[in-house]
Amino acid sequence: MTGPPVKRTFAAATLDYLGARYVGAGPETCNYTTQAIQIPMRDGIELAADLYEPEIPVGQTPAGLILIQCCYGRGAGISFINARVFAARGFQALFVSTRGTYGSGGTFDPGSNEQSDSQDIVGWMRQQPWYHGSFATLGASYLGYSQWALLRDPPADCVAAVIPVAPHDQAWHTWGTGSFRLDRASWSDMMSKRDDEKGSFLSRLANIPGLSFLRSPELERAVASLPLEDSLQKYFGDRAPWLFEYLKHPDVDDVYWTSRQHQVALDRAKIPILLISGWYDTFTTQTMHQFKHLNDRGVNVSLIVGPWTHVQGSGLHSVPEILDFLAEHLTKTGKYKHPQARIFVTGSQEWRSMPTWPPSTQSKNFYLQANKRLGLKQPEQDASPTSFIFDPLAPTPSIGGNQMSAGGRVDDSAYADRPDVLVFTSETLFEDIEVLGIPSVHFIHTSDPPFADLFLRISEVDAYGVSHNITELYQALDPSRDTSQPLVLDLQDCAHRFRAGTRVRLIVAGGCFPMYARSLGTAEDRVRSDKAVPQTHTVTVSGGVSKLILPVNIAA
Known part of the structure; x- marks a missing residue:
């Protein structure tokens, strides 16, 4: 079922204006509408999505289509940096809620369905009258993980990807050190308590990863108690069943992780890719691995690394670069203005342009x-x-x-x-x-x-x-x-x-x-x-x- 297009309200336009000033996006070029959509999957379930359409003169085409897949909702806090800032600058944006989250059917099982669901979304897009033949992908953290899942089997009409602070391998993050990464428990706590889209602006803003990760005292006590698994089981009950699968599979080569590991995407991707990270991000090691692997293959890959944490590196400080990147590789009307590696050197507190990373x-x-x-x-x-x-x-x-x-x-x-x-x-x-x-x-x-x-x-x-x-x-x-x-x-x-x-x-x-x-x-x-x-x-x-x-x- 599809709803009618809805024009942007004055309040939303005000928030967009203030947000754009904060992230340095430059002036808007148009207004936009939002349309609620249901996207059918091969197994019969439907994913909830919002289609952002720029209001442009008759006869003109949008600057390009951006596909975003998100498990954190589609409310104001998360949609601004992923969809609205681009829609107000002439881009279409299809903002899709991950299976089992925020109006999408099915069961949320982190990482297990993104590969097939993303292919189904692309297949459905190609049948729509508003589709103009190519698209780019965008999104940070889990949204970036969903991009790697799509790129396991790269669609020919996917022409670029912007992937900030994102893993391609869930096993690596969870057990890659040989010890269990305990932020998997706090993230699971957040995801198992997610609200619906009717929550307040502030409650929806809290769904941005990193802003709602502070543990409750009860979870702190659970993590500190032994045995860890039993203590977490008492805290979670029947919530977050995936967390206990994580605990059961400490071997990163276990078949359980196969559908959640997308190293093959690094072997197959050929499109231009912009990677963004921070020196204090949770996934810095994986981002640097992604860059090296793609660069060694000769892929057109660019890297930005700032003095940022996970939230700071998610795109909040890189919107101008993202717009330049999309202008070159999706719109074909502009130029990405930076060299292959743009690196912030702490201590000297300066940005450094480099032909690659690391230098000699x-x-x-x-x-x-x-x-x-x-x-x-x-x-x-x-x-x-x-x-x-x-x-x-x-x-x-x-x-x-x-x-x-x-x-x-x-x-x-x-x-x-x-x-x-x-x-x-x-x-x-x-x-x-x-x-x-x-x-x-x-x-x-x-x-x-x-x-x-x-x-x-x-x-x-x-x-x-x-x-x-x-x-x-x-x-x-x-x-x-x-x-x-x-x-x-x-x-x-x-x-x-x-x-x-x-x-x-x-x-x-x-x-x-x-x-x-x-x-x-x-x-x-x-x-x-x-x-x-x-x-x-x-x-x-x-x-x-x-x-x-x-x-x-x-x-x-």
Whole structure:
């Protein structure tokens, strides 16, 4: 069933105007109408959608059609950045609610139906009188994941894609570190409590991912209790059944994840793609992987990375670039004005244009010292090892970083005061050091018992002794690893200039809670056991066997 087109109201136009000023979209070129639509799927269910049509002179065609698939509703908060800002500039936008959400039929099972449903949507679009033969896709986070699902089998008439802060592989995010990512619980809590479209503007705005991820005290208690799965089951009851499937399938190669992994889309996509991320986004690692894979294949892929969290990187700061990108590849009337990689360098606080990412660099070694220092000279062969104890019943807290909420660049000086954290800090730098790319840590590390995790972070200490985070890594360790050999761990990409007068800091801990399910120190399943054993971590520093390797800009 399809409703009649509805003209934009004065209130909506006012919100559009204010929103456009905030995101730097430039002046509107037209008014638009919105039409409620039901889209039939191959299994008989129907998806609810809104069709945004620009009001343009007779005989003219729209600037192009944009397809958006969204599980967070179609209300004012989410539709502005995904549809209305474009409709007011001459684009058609088909804004579709994901199966099982916000008026769409069927059952919501995250990631399992996007591949087939997106193909059905495209097939249906081709039969409509308003379809002009080509389209682009757009949307951040889960909306971007839906684009990767479509690109597993790329439609010939899909000519461009804009994919901010989005995963292509749900298994990677959920279990890729070897530990369960606990934002899957808070996201599931939000999705299982979603309101219908009749809610207030503010309640619909809260459905934007990242704005409603703050946990309730009840969920905080559930996540902190053992066994984790039992505690979550008591909290959720029959809500969010997919969450418990996640918990049952920790192996990322399990067949359960096959329909939720779209690496093949990176092998098949040929269209121009604009990727947008933030250094503190939840999915930065996947976005950088997407860029490298597509770029290595010769795909026309562009990358923007800002000093942003998940919400900030979702397009709020990139609308002018998105409009330029669509003008070149969808409308064919404009030009994307930036080079292949547009990167924000923290520390120097400047945007940098690059032909690719990462640029050529040279390695600079900082050696871990017995006195908890980082030094450019190797320590003596008889330097004593250093250690700490991680207690899963009093886990090391998550402070800023790549969390879904409460993340970003923060003061993380508190880590230096904790007995369960090793903090290695360099002397004051006498010259700038610009790091571009993937830092790595090579060190001889043991844990007793061998069932343990590592959290690594690089931070900068300013002239006042205050530390701020730059990049990080979490990894559950293989208990059967050869501990006589260096453990090599690559951190997340970063672009940061350590100014003269600052210091480099390496933080080493055994947990990051509640960002990740903590190691319990036993061979038992971490989500099903209630037995917790403290773990003693020891790092050998003698002879320079343990070091932080920074990729330093050779042109700086």
